[in-house]
Amino acid sequence: MLFRWFEALIDAFKDPVDGMPPTSVWRFYAFYLRQVWPVFAVAIAVGFMVAIVEVSLFGFIGRIVDMARGAPAADFFRQHGNELLWMGFVALIVRPLAIGVHDLLVNQAIVPSLTNRIRWQNHRYVIRQSLGFFQNDYAGRIANRIMQTGGALRESAVQIVDAIWYVTIYTGSAIVLFAQADLWLAVPLVAWVFAYVGLLAFFIPRIKQRSWLASEARSKLMGRIVDGYGNVLTLKLFAHTRREEAYVADAMAEQTDKLRRMTRVTTALDASITTLNGFLIVGTSALALWLWSEGRVTVGAIALSTGLVIRINNMSGWIMWVVNGIFENVGTVQDGITTISRPRAVQDRKGAMPLEVTSGAVHFHDIHFHYGKQGGVIAGLELAVRAGEKIGLVGPSGAGKSTLVNVLLRLYDLEAGRILIDGQDIAGVTQESLRSQIGVVTQDTSLLHRSIRDNILYGRPDASEAQIAEAVRKARADEFIPALVDGEGRTGYEALVGERGVKLSGGQRQRIAIARVLLKDAPILVLDEATSALDSEAEAAIQDSLDLLMQGKTVIAIAHRLSTIARMDRLVVLDKGRIVETGTHAGLVARDGLYARLWKRQTGGFVAVEDESA
Template sequence: MIFRRFESLIDIFKEAPDQAPPTGVLRFYAYYLRQVWRVFVAALVVGLIVALIEVALFDFLGRIVDMTQKTPAAQFFAVHWRELVWMGVVTVILRPLFMGLHDLLVNQTLTPGMTNMVRWQHHRYVLKQSLGFFQNDFAGRIANRIMQTAPALRESAVQVVDALWYVSVYAGTAIYLFAKADIWLALPLIIWIAMYIGMLAFFVPRVKERSWLASEARSKLMGRIVDGYSNIMTLKLFAHTHREEAYAREAMTEQTQKVRSSSRMITSMDVSITTLNGFLIAGTSLLAVWLWSRGTVSTGQVALAVGLVIRINNMSGWIMWVVNGIFDNVGTVQDGITTIAQPRTVVDREDALPLVVRRGEVRFDDIHFHYGKAGGVIGGLDLIVRPGEKIGLVGPSGAGKSTLVNILLRLYDLEDGHIYIDGQDIAKVTQESLRSQIGVVTQDTSLLHRSIRDNLLYGRPDATDEEMHEAVRKARADEFIPMLSDGGGRTGYDAHAGERGVKLSGGQRQRIAIARVLLKDAPILIMDEATSALDSEAEAAIQESLETLMQGKTVIAIAHRLSTIARMDRLVVMEHGAIVETGTHAELIAHGGLYARLWQHQTGGFVGVE
C-alpha cells in the first residue's frame, strides 16, 4: 500500500504543453523539474535531515567517549539515560525512517515516475517531427537519445541534491564542531575544503566536456548498429558482412577513444583527491592529538575529529564519483538535447481548423518547393484536380511526382504558393485532419511489427470485424491471412508482421495496405504504383477492388503501368518539377511529345523511365 502511494505521486502521462523543450542545459533541467517540484522539494528536505542525522552520529560518538571518562560506571545510566534514549531514538527510529522515506521518494517516485514522464513527453514531441527530421538521422540514435536522456536528467538532479546536502552539512558541521573544541583544529579542514573545491573546479569542466563527447560517440555507434540490423536483408544480399563490421568498428573505435579520454581525466582526479585526503587525515589527527596532549581538547573531541575526517575522506571519494556521474549524465542530457529539442519544421497554426472535404477538389496554386536546396525541384506549378477526377502523374525519375504527393500530404511545407482542398488552404488546417481525409497506397509498403489486425485497423481503428473482413475480402487478402503464423505461436489476424512487414511477401504487404486504405475510405486517394509489388495474376485479381476503391473519390496516381494509366481520366506529364503535357492517353500520343517518347520505350506493360 505504501509503495503504491509513493508510486502514484507522479502522473507519467500528465498533460503538458506540446512544445519544444528549451535548448539550454539549465533551462532544460528546470523545464522538467518544475513539473515534479513538490516531490523534488520533499526529497531535498528529507536529504537534509538524513545528512544531519549522519553527522549527529559522530557527535554522539565523541560525547559517549567524554561521558564514560567523566562519569563513574555505577552512575553512568542513571545520570545520562535521557541522552542515551535520545541517541537510541535517533539511531533506531529516526535514521531508518528518514532514510526509508528518502529511498521511497527516489526509488518509488522519481526513478520510475519522473524518468518515464520525461520519456513520454520526448516521444510525443519527436513523434510529430517532420519526415525530414527522421530522414536526416538514424532511427536507433533518436530512440537511444529519448531512452537515455530521461534517466540521465533524473539521476544527475538527484545526485546534485544528495551531494549538496552531504557536502554542506558535513563540511559546515565539522568546521563548527572542530572550532568549538579549538579553532586550530578546524584549520586543516578549511585548507582541505579550499583545495578540494579548486580541484573540482579544474577537473569537472574537463570531465564534463569529454563525457559529452563520449555520449555523442555512443549514440553514433548505436545508430550504426541499429541501421545495420534494420537493413539486414540488404546486408546479406550484397554479402557485405565485413563491410558492415568495418562500419561499426570505426564508430566503436571512436567511442572507445572518447571513453578512454574521459577515463584518463577521471583517474587523474581520483589520484589527486585521494592524495589531498591523505593530508587531511594525517594533519587533523596529528593536530588533534597534539592539542589533546596540551589539554586543549578532550579525548571525545579527538575521537570525533578523527572519525569525522575519516568519514569526510570516504565521502569525498563518493562525492568525486557523484560529481563525475553528474557531469557524465549532464553530457548525456546535452547529447539528447541536440535531437530532442530541435524545433519542428512542419507545425499547425494556432488557429488551424479541421479540414472538411465535401467535394474533393485539389488545387495547386503557383507552388514552389526545393527541399532546401539551391536547385529547383518544383517551381511555379499550377494544377487543378476536379472533384472525383482521376489523374495519373507520369514522367521520368526525378520529375517531381513523389514530391508533389509529399507536399499535398504536408509532409513538408511549401516554400511559396498554396495548395487548396475544397477551397481550404492546407497550411491553415490541422495535419491530422488533412491526412485523415487522404488515403495512400505506396509502392514500398511498410507494416508495423504488430498483429495483422492492428495493421488493418490503422486505416480506421473503430471499424467492426465485419467491416475489416469485408475490406480484406475486397483486397483479396483473405486468401493468405488465415494461413499466417509467427514465432510466438500467433496465427491469422493475430500473427505479427515483423519489422516493416518482413515476414510477408511484397504482394501480401501490398494487399494488406490496399485493405487498410479500403477500410479508411477517405475521399481523396493517392496511389504510388499501388500494384507494382503484385504479379500479373494477383494484379488482375484485385483490379475490381481498385475500381471499387476509386469510385467516387478524387484520385492522384503516380503511374508507369498501362493498367493504371488506362483507368485515369487525365494524364499529367512532369519533367524537372514542371507540368509539360496534360491530356488523355490518345491526345498525348498524337501530340508526339515527352509522353509519346516514354510510351515508345515501354516494355512488358511499363512506361520506361530515364
C-alpha cells in the same frame, strides 16, 4: 498501499505544453524539474534531515567517550540515561524513518515516473517532427537519445540534491564541531575544503565536455548498429557482413577512444582526491593528538575528529564519483538536446481548424518547392483536380511526381503558392485532419511489427469486426490471412508481420495496405507507385482491389508503369517540376510528345489497356 501512494505522486504520462524544449542545458533541466517541484522540494527537505542525523551520530561518538571518562561506571546509566535514550531514539527511529521516506520518494516516485515522463514528453515532441527530420538521422540514434536523456536527467538531478546536502552538512557541521573543541582543529578541514573545491573546479568542466563527446559517439554507434539490423536483408544479399562489421567497428573505436579520454580525467581526479584526503586524515589526527597532549581538547574530541575525517574521506570519494556521474549525465543530456530540442519544420498554425471535405476537389495554385537545392523541384505548378476525378501523374524520375504528393500531404511546407482542398488552404488546417482525409498506398508498403489486425485497424481504430472483414475481402487478403502463422504460434489476424512486414510477400503486404486504406475510406486517394514493386501477375491480381478502392474518390495516381494509370480520366505529364502535357492516354500517344516516348519505351506496359476509341 504505501508504495502505490508514493508511486502516484508523479504522473508519468502528463502531457507537456506543446512547445520546443529549451536548448540550454540548465533551462532544459528546469523545464522538466519544475513540473514535479513539490516532490523534489520534499526530497530536498528529507535529504537535509538525513544528512543532519548522519552527522549527529559522529557527535554522539565523541560525546559517549567524554561521558564514559567523566563518570564512574556504576553511575554511568543513571547520570546519562536520558541522553543515551535520545541517542537511541535518533539512531533507531528518526534515522530509519528519514532514510525510508527519502528512498520512497526517490525510488518509488522519482526514478520510474519522472524518468518516463521526460521520455514520454520528448517522444511526443519528436514524433511530431517533419519527415525530413527522420530522414536526416538514424532512427536508432534518435531512439537512443530519447531513452538515455530521461534517465540521465533524473539521475543527475537526484545526485545533485543528495550531494549538495552531504557536502554542506558534513563539512559545515564538522567545521563547527572542530571549532567548538579548538579553533586550530578546524584549520586542516577548512584548507581541505578549498583544495577539494579547486580540484573539482579544474576537473569537472573537462569531464563534462568529454562526457558529451563520449555520449555523442555512443549514440552514433547505436545508430549504426540499428541501421545494420534494420537492413539485414540488404547486408546478406550483398555478402557485406565484414564490411558492416568494419563500419560498426569504426564507430565503436571512436566511442572507445572518447570514453577513454573521459576516464583519463576521472582517474586523475580520483588520484588527486585520494592524495588530498590522506593529508586531511594525517593532518587532523596529528593536530588532535598534539592539542590533546597540550591539554586543550578532550579524548572525545580526538574520537570525534578522527572518526569524522575518516567519514569525510569516504564521503569525498563518494562525492567525487557522484559529481563525475552528475556531469557524465549532464553530458548525456546535452547530447540528447541536440536531437530533441529542434524546431519543427512543419507546424500547425495557431488556431488551425480541422479540414472539412465536402467533395474532394484539389487545386495546386502556383506552387514552388525544392529540397534545399539550388533551383526548383517544382516551380510555378498550376493543377486543378475536380471532385471525383482520377488523374495519373507521369514523368521521368526526378520530374516532381512524389514531391507533389509530399506537399499535398504537407510532409513539407511550400515555399510559395497554395494547395486548396474544397477551397480550404491546407497550410491553415491541422495536419492530423488533413492526413485523415487522404488515403495513401505507396510502393514501399511499410507495416508495423504488430499483428495483422493492428496493421489493418491503423486505417480506422474504431472499426468493427464486420468492417475489417469486408475491407480484407475487397483487398483479397482473405486468401492468405487465415493461413498465416508467426514464430510464436499466433495465427491469422493475430500473427505478427515482422519489422516493416518482412514476413509477408510484396503482394501480401500490398493487400494489407489496401485493406487498411479501404477501412479508412478517405475521400481523396493517393496511389504512389502502388504496384511497381510487384510482378505482372501480382499486379493484375491487385488491380481489381485498386479499382474498388478508387470508386467514388478523387484519385491522384503515380506510376512508372504507365499501364497501371492509362485508364485514368486524365493524365498529367511532369518534367522538371512543370506540367508539359495533359490529356487522355490515347490523346497523348497521338500527340507523340514526352508521354508517347515514355509509352513506346515500355512497349505498351504489362496490362492490357482498353481502347478509348471504342
